Each structure stands twice: as C-alpha cells, then as structure tokens.
Amino acid sequence: MEKIDASFFPAEREAELDVVGTSVQRADARGHVTGRTQFYEDVSFPGMLHLKMVRSTRHHALISNLDVAPAMQVPGVVRVLTHKDVPNNWYTILKLIGVEPDDEPVLPEDRVLFMGEQICAVLAETPQAALEGARRVVVDYEDLPAVFDVEEAMTSTPFKKQGTNYFVYEGHNCRRIRFGDVDKAFAEADHIIEHRYESSPIEHAPTETSGCIAKPEGNGRVTVYSNTQALYFTLDNMALILGVPFNKLRLVGGTVGGGFGGKVDVMVEPIAALGAMLTNRPVKYAYSRAEEMQVSSPRAAERIYIKDGVMKDGRIVARKVTLYVDAGAYCRHSTYGTTKAAAHMPGPYTIPNVHVDAYCVYTNRTPSSAMRGFGVTIGDFALESQMDQVARFLGMDPMQLRLINAYRDGDMKAHRKKVEGAALVEVIQAAAKQTGHSLPPQFASMSSLKQEAGHGQA
Amino acid sequence: MARLKGRGVAAVNYPTGMNLGGDPSQALVHATTTGSFVITLSSVDLGQGIKTVAAQICAETLGVPYDTVMVDTADTDTGPHCMGTFASRGTHRIGNAVIMAAREAREVLMSIAATELEVDAGDLVTDGKGRIHVNGAPDKGIAVLDVALAAHFKHGKTISGRGIFLKPKSEVVPETGEMDPDSCQAHACTVAEVEVDDETGEVAVVKMTNAYEIGRAVNPALAHQQIVGGAWMGISHALYETTEPYYPDRSHGPLDFSEYLMPGPGDLAEMDSVIIERPASNGPYGAKGIGEMTANSPIPAIANAIFDACGVRVTSTPITPEKILRGLDALRGQTN
Secondary structure, eight states: OOOOTTTTTTTTTOOOOOOOOOOOOOOOOOHHHHOOOOOGGGGGOOTOOOEEEEOOOOSSEEEEEEEEEEHHHHTEEEEEEEEEEEOOOOOOTTGTTTOOOBBBBBSSSSEESSOOEEEEEEEESSSSHHHHHHHEEEEEEEOOOOOOOHHHHHHHHHOOOSSSSOOBBOOOOOSSEEEHHHHHHHHOSSEEEEEEOOOOOOOOSSSSSEEEEEEOOOOOOOEEEOOSSSSHHHHHHHHHHHTTOOEEEEOOOOSSSOOOTOSSSSSSHHHHHHHHHHHTSOEEOOOOOOHHHHHHOBBBEEEEEEEEEEEESSEEEEEEEEEEEEEEEEEHHHHHHHHHHHHTTTBBBBBBBBEEEEEEOSSSSSBBOSSSTTTTTHHHHHHHHHHHHHHHHOOHHHHHHHHHHHHOTOBBBBTTTTTOOOOOHHHHHHHHHHHHHHHHHHHHTTSSSSSOOOTTOO | EEEEEEEEEEEEEEOSSSOOOOOOOEEEEEEOOTOEEEEOOOOBOOOOOHHHHHHHHHHHTTOOGGGEEEEEEOOOTSSBBBOOOOOOOOOIIIIHHHHHHHHHHHHHHHHHHHHHHHGGGGGEEEEEESSSTEEEEEEEEEEHHHHIIIIIIIIOOOOOOEEEEEOOOOOOOOOOOOOOOOOOEEEEEEEEEEETTTTOOOEEEEEEEEEEOOOSSSSSSHHHHHHHHHHHHHHHHHTOSSTTTTTTTSSSSOOOOOOOOOGGGOOOEEEEEEOOOOOTTTTTGOOOTTTGGTTTTTHHHHHHHHHHHOOOOOOOOSHHHHHHHHHHHTTTTTTO
C-alpha cells in the first residue's frame, strides 16, 4: 500500500537501516480492534461522583443572580462548585510560557462572554442526578451587546473587563511580518490580484470526548486519569489553578481516542480535581457529545485577504496578507496560533516583498484553540486557492506557477530564516509524475538543491 | 444536467515542532534481566503511533529486535517530562530523545559484551536479532540477554541511558517578525479530481493523488495511514464540516453526528500516495513531522478542482452545494 520513491535526493538518504523504515505493525492495533485497550473511562472507583456543568444560555451577559439551592434539593446532589471555590480563578494555559494577561476565569464571577460558558459545577452520585441538579440551578442574566464579526470586533467597544478586543503583540495590534517593500513592488508589478478567503469553525470530532477522573489518594495527593494530549502541561496548569505544589498531582494517561488538538486546553481536569479535593471522593467529568461540539474549543474561523503583485512571467513579487483569527471569547492558545500563522506566510514561496498583519481577535463565541495544522490549515486554503487564481489569471499551468515561485535551499524566508531542506519542487514533480502531467524540461529538471540565476529577485 | 469533471492542485509545507521551540521531551532507556529494553516516557499516543515509532527508533539505535523493546507511558510519577503530543513534534522530539538515551545504553551494553567476550568493544557489532558478535566472526558472540544478566549479577552495572531533545525558545522581533519558528519543514502536493453535479451542487471527490516529503518515513505504513486519514479530514473540512453553519451568525450549531456533517464511507476518494525522503539534519534518522499537515493540501486542491470543473470559485469553507448552486446561477446571469 505504501510507496516510497527513492529516486529523489539519492545522495542524502542514509544507507539501509534495520528497523527504521520498516512497516512493523503498530503496537496498539490488536488491543484497539479487540476492545482490550484501556482508556481513561475504563477505570472506575467506588463512591465516584459525576460532574455536570451549568452553562451560559447567553452570548454576553451580566449574571445578576446565581441560585444553586434548588440543585441541592435533588436527591444525590452532593455539592455545587462556583467561582468562590476555585483557589486561583484564572485559567492560565499560556502563563507557563509567559503569555499575559489572564483573561479567562475558571468559573465566571459576574458575567459570561459566550453561549456555553461554564458557570457552576454540580457534583452528584449519578450522572442523572448531576444533570437534574444542573437543570435546576437558576441563573438570572442581564444581556449585553454581543459582537460576532472579527472586523467589527476590531473597532467596537471592548467587551472584556480589561483590554481590547484583540491581543496586543509587544505594542502592536497584530503579529507583523515586514520584509522588503510591498508598496514599491505593487507599483512595479504587471498585475495586482487580490482576494478574500474565509472559513467557519470546525470541531475536532474525536471518537472519545474530553474527560477525566480525579481521585484523592490517602497521602493527600490527587491522581487524575485523563485523555489529555499533554500530561505535564495539564499537571502544571492544574497546580496553578488549585494552588497546590506540582508534586501533589499525578497524571495518568497516554492512550487517547483521537485528539487533533482538542485535548490540550486543560478544561476538565482542574475542576474535577477541585471537586475531588473538596469532597474527598473521586470525581468524573466527561463532556457529552453536545459539549464536545459546541463548548470545547473548535478550530478558529479565519478571514484572510491576500493581495499579490504579479509579473507576466508568473513571478510573484509582492504579497500582502491581512489575516483575522477568530479567537472567540478568550485567548486560550490563539495568540500562539496567530504567530504561527504569521510565520507560515507567504507559503512555501520565495517572494521578495512580504507584508503580514495577523490579528488575534476576540468575539462572543466559543473560544477557539489548537487544532491539527494550527495556524496553517486555513492559511493554506487561502494561499493555495490564491495560487490557483493567479495561475488562471495568467493562463498558466498551476504546477508551473508554483515551481517558478517555489522556495529552495539558501533562499530567505519572510521571517528571515534561511531555507534549508526544501522539497516543494520535488513533491510537485512527484505529483506530476504520478498523475501523468508532463512538465516542460526546464521544470522537470528543477531542484530544491541549487539556486538558479535570477530566482528570488524582484 | 451534468456531472462536471475537474482537477485541482495544491502544494504546501508544514513546520515540525512547537512554533518558536522551547518544547523539550525526555526519554529513559534501560535493559531488564529478561532480554528486553524499556523506554520510559510520559508521552501520549493519540492514535498516531508514537509508541510504535519510539520502539522502532530505540531498536534501531540499540541494534536489537523491535519486539524486545517495550514502551512505558504515560504516568507523571514515573515518566520523565514530555511537552505533549501536538505541533507535529512527537516523532521528532521524542525520537531524538530516544536516540540519545539508547546510544548511552548501547555504549554500556557493548562494553560489558566486550568484557564477557574478552575483546575490544570497538570490534563488536549487533546483529539486530538479539546477539552481539565480533565483526566478521558471527560465531564469536553473546546473546543480548546474557549481557544483561552479566551486567546485573556479575558486574553490578545498569545498562541504561538518558535522553532529551530541546530546541531552545526563539523570540520574535516585534517590528519585523524575524524569528526561528521551526526545526524543519515537510512538504506535500495533492492533485484532487472531482465531479460536480450542476443540478444539485453536490461534489464527489473521485481521486486524490498525494506526494509527501517527510524526511524519513520511520514506519511507512503509519505515515501512509496519516496521509489517507488526513486526506479524509481534508475532504470533510472542504465540503462538510462546521460547528457554525451560518458563521458569523451563531445559530443552528450541530449537537451530534446526525447534524454535524462528515463524509461517509461512500464519499471517500480513491487514494494514490507516494513518499519521498529528504532527511532533516536535526531529525531522528532524518524524520520530520507528518502528523498535522495531511489535511492541508487536500482542502485547496478540492476547491481548485471545483473551479476547474464548473467555473465557480468558492472562497469560503465548507464548500456546500448551496454555495456552488449560487455560483452557477451567477455564471448563468441569474440571481437568487
């Protein structure tokens, strides 16, 4: 089934290896297909409580009153957790890599910024009792104006207690790339080709929804069985929120029914562990499918404008990218993803003049966060649709247009890192070969290894 | 009424490792007295196969059979730190940490084998089948198990090693965006072939041809499965999926798989994929990350194929039948 074409880069491939490069059967395949693999939900403990969240039904509102007493009347309900129970009520996933400000409470104090935001947690003997308890909690809201469009949000009244509707990158309202002089190059270009691209939020849709079981141990520690994608990252953030030393926590996991970036947000573990610490009982918090789809962070919607200065021969001499990442109500990992999006521009092409403004924008929707191809997937949809539009405009073969502009070893990227290990030319050649698409000799003989005169020059 | 055929191309690159670096992972390797080696990690397998790939890399470096390497993960009380499974970093980061640990263990292994055989360690080779012998003299050798037993019971030595990989964190220059974001870049080109039904606006992806350059395919079958699985995700992203169908309006958000559209088995395309290899200087046996990138080139390749088929350029995803029909109406000079 798998094919390796060793005719490319023959001088760089290592001599034969014994195990690396062979298709041994994956270690966990038999366990998965026979139902014997143990996932976090396959452990269960006597006396385990179930946690269900009360969630905002409003896009943006003040909480004028929160009455949890009716939930406590439900048989089986043991406790309701509110913001007052959370030792350090800031959700801090990027704090460990120095990203400020804290913008998201673990449980909100006086307002909700998106529909589905968690408000308080009901702990009960059974999932049914927890759901019934959550249903009976009374939340009174005073609605506030909500903003849903990224470009509107840039200029509308800030909706958070502090700060702007966009993340501030060292004094700038966006992550910037500045390389060459796009305005000068646009003036000298034969054609200007400008288009807008957009995506909508996308769910990770894992087989296994996000969840964990937190179990208090006799020695004062808490063990958390979790399907997180990152055990220590989860442990560290939990310790900050719970106000306990790192070594009071133990995370166990390692086998996950699909992640795709949806299990790095550390949403379920801190609150489950808090419940376990306050009740001295094991607590399970697992997202329902509806929560996974509408409450867990999706892939961000993006809006991307690309303006290209193009010469008649197919050279792209300038590219200006204005990119909006819809972070939703809170930043989570979006500030990181927006910088990654900026670093990816202008795609795998050597363009001598590049200008990128990448905005991380807050709106009153479910916060977005990491997903497979974070910061890049939607950028590639825009970039490669744009390349096709340029090729069509010029009446040029789309593979040839890409080969003319492809980056190669020694070129300078827009973020000023020199290209090494390039192979864009070769994957295009390989795809041409596979599909029987014949390339003229000057394109068939191109290589990422050597620089040709004039390449990369305006 | 016709089914219009079209073909579209897209080519992409994708960075390996957490953006800007600063994402370490450790591995510990030790020999047991059963003839096996254990790699201890705190790394998570999401289904991508890190447990398999780590064991392959360890077996390669130690020179022992793959099925004598066990992976112990993931428990923070026993496993050393791993930043996590994301950013196409697992094979690269953990693979490098495993090589470093396995090299240290191999050095002890060979030195004890040399003592037992009364030869110079430099003259010894592993046969990859569980024996160590003098180079060119397969009969003058010793089983790896016997070396492990001798180390423990006779010499009082552990056959073990420690490994870590860290690309130190790079900072961004705020004015210009100058930065060192990645360890290496993998590459892909997809050619999508589609049929567009000009009456219903429905798109069938008939075939996807993919060429990937991923440094070195540590396990070609697993790499191939990433390509196929990612291409399915790409079809799904391009044509079906969203949690907000009327974005930026928040209404009609799906709550389950009967409302959240994804392709079914009958919607999946024929696949023809090839891998080419340009080893990365900093990758384990040259490997780059392939985990995330495999949905990326399929999406624009499909969008471009749809334009090729019917002349409608849809610049927002998902590319629904409604958008295509509106585009076809506009081409025909009608407005709805």
